[in-house]
Amino acid sequence: MALGNGKVALVIGASRGMGRQIAIDLAKNGYSVVVAAKSTSDAQSAAAPFPPDPNSPQSTISTVEREIVETGGRATAIPVDVRDQASVQKLVDRTIETYGRLDVLVYNSGAIWWASVEDTPVKRFQLMQRVNPEGLYGAVFAALPHLKKSSSSSSSPSGGVGGGGRIVVVSPPIYSRFFRGKTAYAMGKVGMSVLTKGLAMDLERQGLKDMAITSLWPAVAIESAATRRLTLSNPSEARDLRKPAIFSAAVLAVLRAPVSSVNGLLELDEDFLRSDAGGRVTDFSGYSVVPGAQPRRIMPATLPDLTVAEQDDEGKRMDSAKTEGRAKL
Structure with missing residues (x-):
């Protein structure tokens, strides 16, 4: 049975690069896929070469939808602006209207500006926060009720392989070197990883044993529109x-x-694939952009453990939703 047999995945940030590849591979593994981002186009235009360069502006959610459908998969392109919560909610609502369920959310949208604090204008900082942590939070908030339904209706055994209600976030492990030279960017990306840790604790405390949220980050730089600019020079x-x-x-x-x-x-992509849970992969040579090359690892060999000795000793826990009621914003 295919991994996603009968399941639905929503990939936000699916027009190019990693997001496009994730959407295509989910479809190959039996998922119906909603591909979402801001960029759309006329994917049926006879004048445009197809498929377009996956790291070019010509690659949009429209062309990704066509790529999936023409290879026998199921896909729907839905535009979204993750800075606008109404747009995010509409995306999730349309996903449910189209497919009747939601099992997987992948958040790959990202705004990037790597520079020192003094070289990062406030407007650039605000854009990154809106697209990165705020966009993720809004997507998770809108998707959670449907992901919970997926978990409760899953046919997998509790805690078993492939269960229901999964979230995958593109954000890094938390460690000091990540902040260097890109503080404003790191503030948002690390915030996304904090959401992963915190929501995971919420799910455990609520007894949702078939739900999980995971953050992944590349151990080696990935070919993309951004890295393409570097390699051209x-x-x-x-x-x-x-x-x-x-x-x-x-x-x-x-x-x-x-x-x-x-x-x-x-976790890092390579490290997870090497692990027992990831399949114990040891040969990554086929992933090198230049055949025979051994790409340099850009992430630390070991990462810090964020737990502390008194992990469960936090005193009386406050719950504002219960003491003051859910905020109506």
Whole structure:
């Protein structure tokens, strides 16, 4: 049976690069896929080459939908502006109207600006916060009721392989070097990882044993529109790049893994694939953009454990939703 047999995945940030690859591979594995982003186009235009360069502006959710459908998969392109919660809610509502359920949410949308604080204008900082942590929070908030329904109706055994209601976030493990030279960007991305940790605790406390949220991040730089610009000026840089397929493979491995091994996990794509839960993959040579190259790892070999000795000793827990009622915003 295919991994996603009868299930529905929503991939936000699916027009190019990693998001496109994730959407295509989910469809190949039996998921009906909603591909979402801001960019749309006339995917049926006879004048445009097809499929377009996956790292070019010509690759849109419209062309990704066509790629999936023409290879026998099910896909629907729905535009979204993650800075607008009404747009995000409409996206989730249309997903349910179209397919009747939602089982997987992948949040790949991202705004990038790597510079020092003094070289990061406030408007650029605000854009990154709106697209990165705020966009993720809004998507999760809108999707959670439907992901919970998926979990409760899942035919998988509690905590078993492939269970219902999965969220995968593109955000990093938390460690000090990540902040260097890109503080404003790191503030948002680390905030996304904090959401992963916190929501995982919520799910456990609520006894939702078939639900999980996981953060993944590349161990090696991935070929994308951003890295393409670097390699155009210095072609040798391509030796340090991997194809987006490695990240997509890690996403699929997370969805196959038992909830207990991935809920709240902040992990690197390569490291997860090497693990027992990820399939014990050891040969990554096929993912190199330049055949025979050994791309340089950009992430630490070991990462800090965020738990503390008195992990469960927090005193009396406050719940504003119960003491003051749910906020009506």
